[in-house]
Amino acid sequence: MSGDTRDPVVVPVRRRRLKDRLPVRLRHHWKPAGALCAALTVAVYFFGDARVSPYVTSSSRVEADAITQNIEGTVGLYDASVSHSIQLTYEQTDFNKMMKEFEDEGTKDYISADLTIDGVHLEDVGIRLKGNSTLMSLRGNGKGMPGGGRNMPGNAGAQQGDPPAADQGTDGGRDRGQNTGGGPGTAEEQPGRKTGNGATGGPPAATAGQGGTGGAASGGQGDAGGGPGGMVTYDLSEKKPEELPWLIKIDEYVEGRAYQSEREISLRPGADEQVPLNEALSLSLTKSSGQPAEAYSFTSVRVNNRPAVSRLMVDNPDTEYAEAIGDGNGVVYKARAGGSFEYRGDDPSDYETSFRQLNKAGSQDLEPLIKLIKWADKASDEEFEEELHQYVDVDSLATYIATQNLLLNFDDISGPGKNYMLYYDLDTKKFSVLGWDYNLTFSGDATAGPDDKISMGGGRAPGGEGQNGNGAPEGMPPMPEGMPEGMPEGMPEGMPGGGNGEGGRGGFMSGNALKDRFLESDAFDAVYKAAYKKVYAKTFASDRAAKALDTIAGQAREVAGSSKGLDAAVEKLHTTVTERTAALAKNKQVTG
Numbered sequence: 001m002s003g004d005t006r007d008p009v010v011v012p013v014r015r016r017r018l019k020d021r022l023p024v025r026l027r028h029h030w031k032p033a034g035a036l037c038a039a040l041t042v043a044v045y046f047f048g049d050a051r052v053s054p055y056v057t058s059s060s061r062v063e064a065d066a067i068t069q070n071i072e073g074t075v076g077l078y079d080a081s082v083s084h085s086i087q088l089t090y091e092q093t094d095f096n097k098m099m100k101e102f103e104d105e106g107t108k109d110y111i112s113a114d115l116t117i118d119g120v121h122l123e124d125v126g127i128r129l130k131g132n133s134t135l136m137s138l139r140g141n142g143k144g145m146p147g148g149g150r151n152m153p154g155n156a157g158a159q160q161g162d163p164p165a166a167d168q169g170t171d172g173g174r175d176r177g178q179n180t181g182g183g184p185g186t187a188e189e190q191p192g193r194k195t196g197n198g199a200t201g202g203p204p205a206a207t208a209g210q211g212g213t214g215g216a217a218s219g220g221q222g223d224a225g226g227g228p229g230g231m232v233t234y235d236l237s238e239k240k241p242e243e244l245p246w247l248i249k250i251d252e253y254v255e256g257r258a259y260q261s262e263r264e265i266s267l268r269p270g271a272d273e274q275v276p277l278n279e280a281l282s283l284s285l286t287k288s289s290g291q292p293a294e295a296y297s298f299t300s301v302r303v304n305n306r307p308a309v310s311r312l313m314v315d316n317p318d319t320e321y322a323e324a325i326g327d328g329n330g331v332v333y334k335a336r337a338g339g340s341f342e343y344r345g346d347d348p349s350d351y352e353t354s355f356r357q358l359n360k361a362g363s364q365d366l367e368p369l370i371k372l373i374k375w376a377d378k379a380s381d382e383e384f385e386e387e388l389h390q391y392v393d394v395d396s397l398a399t400y401i402a403t404q405n406l407l408l409n410f411d412d413i414s415g416p417g418k419n420y421m422l423y424y425d426l427d428t429k430k431f432s433v434l435g436w437d438y439n440l441t442f443s444g445d446a447t448a449g450p451d452d453k454i455s456m457g458g459g460r461a462p463g464g465e466g467q468n469g470n471g472a473p474e475g476m477p478p479m480p481e482g483m484p485e486g487m488p489e490g491m492p493e494g495m496p497g498g499g500n501g502e503g504g505r506g507g508f509m510s511g512n513a514l515k516d517r518f519l520e521s522d523a524f525d526a527v528y529k530a531a532y533k534k535v536y537a538k539t540f541a542s543d544r545a546a547k548a549l550d551t552i553a554g555q556a557r558e559v560a561g562s563s564k565g566l567d568a569a570v571e572k573l574h575t576t577v578t579e580r581t582a583a584l585a586k587n588k589q590v591t592g
Contacts, residue, residue, distance in 0.1 A: 065361070084297055084298070242307065264316035272566065346374075377513065397514065419435070420434065540585075
């Protein structure tokens with residue numbers, strides 16, 4: 001046959017079934033995958049609107065945010081034996097924009113700047129304003145204190161042309177330059193404690209701007225005036241950026257970079273004759289007592305083509321600072337100025353405005369801190385006395401509280417600025433309290449003893465006993481007419497007219513459960529007095545504080561040169577330290 005004439009066989013093509021289109025591996029394991037999808041569906045349906053709390057359960061002690069570029073420099077950043085210099089250079093348009101945003105909104109954003117420090121050049125560091133009440137004068141009337149706080153009580157006699165003064169500032173750090181003059185009033189007895197045999201006060205201190213006599217401290221340094229209790233404010237100006245309080249962040253624009261293992265440097269308020277000697281002295285004495293303290297040194301500072309001024313630069317507490325404490329075997333929680341020591345539930349996100357975790361983020365969390373706050377909030381007096389040692393290193397707490405009293409520092413863990421950090425030891429599972437930001441030390445009554453409460457001007461909470469009838473503590477001038485009610489928006493809780501009155505102590509002193517309940521309990525009196533004696537022996541005995549001040553004054557003059565203004569500031573602080581030393585030496589609770 002010539003060929004097959006039969007029709008070709010047509011084989012029908014079957015369409016692929018849906019399951020055949022799936023990958024072979026998925027077809028073989030479809031049951032577990034299906035169960036997972038079903039579980040997810042159920043979870044979304046029932047818990048889709050539930051709040052998820054980010055807890056970290058890892059026990060790792062390794063710091064995740066590592067330094068990858070460490071610039072060594074030529075001389076030690078905080079080596080007091082050498083002179084230091086800082087040059088900041090930035091675009092004026094960036095600065096103008098930053099200042100406008102701060103004036104309008106109160107925000108403090110970083111701008112890029114070039115930094116030359118001790119001859120070493122670093123490009124693109126971040127700089128921003130640091131402080132809250134310190135910076136009021138930059139925002140103008142209606143946005144901060146009138147005239148930058150210069151019309152506050154205690155400055156009624158201030159004349160135009162008076163030297164600009166220092167004030168307290170808050171920013172996760174309270175920034176202020178020099179200390180204040182001796183505020184009105186005397187030391188107030190600690191709540192619930194008996195007055196000891198030593199001196200517990202004296203006649204009211206001199207009004208702001210005058211040297212106190214008759215048992216009251218003459219004040220830290222510089223001319224007082226501008227705020228309650230002799231507290232004073234700087235008349236800052238954007239036209240003098242070299243005098244502004246700055247935070248320099250080495251790694252803001254270059255990830256992992258540090259200068260001599262430091263990521264942040266704080267330039268404290270106060271320049272030349274107003275350089276904060278009291279803060280340097282407090283840091284020195286705190287370190288000599290065996291407690292952690294930030295490193296510091298004096299430096300000349302020049303911004304763009306502006307004249308150079310002398311400033312105090314301080315190691316701002318950051319990751320590296322936290323890791324250096326206790327050989328890195330702990331977590332540091334830094335209190336925020338606007339926060340509180342109040343139990344708000346078990347959700348860590350509810351504590352973001354109260355505390356900042358400085359180190360081990362990602363490997364440790366806020367759970368220990370929340371447990372501490374919850375216990376302190378709910379424990380009865382009897383439970384507090386019996387269980388405190390389970391949560392807190394009691395000896396360390398006693399040492400901290402004693403130190404703040406000796407330094408005449410009202411703005412500590414119980415002060416309006418919340419100037420404290422909590423260190424959680426991963427070995428002992430206990431907390432210690434750490435001090436920082438000693439901007440208001442050596443102010444008030446130099447004769448205060450262990451049982452006296454160091455308070456703002458010796459006053460009591462507004463509206464309570466000791467008021468002069470016009471909203472100010474007894475001994476202070478009345479609030480001026482036309483003064484707006486309350487405090488400016490954004491002021492830290494616990495300040496006059498603001499805050500939540502934490503610990504039942506609102507107004508001037510917000511309080512803190514750990515310190516207040518510790519001092520109110522007779523059960524801890526012995527350990528407190530023992531700690532007081534030990535710290536005293538390392539700080540004020542044998543004129544140790546006066547000798548430390550002489551050293552610090554020499555360091556300041558090395559940078560600033562000798563001047564009548566600086567000499568006067570040194571002498572004023574020296575008078576306060578001398579009075580404090582003499583009063584402590586006569587107090588049998590301290591030396592007996």
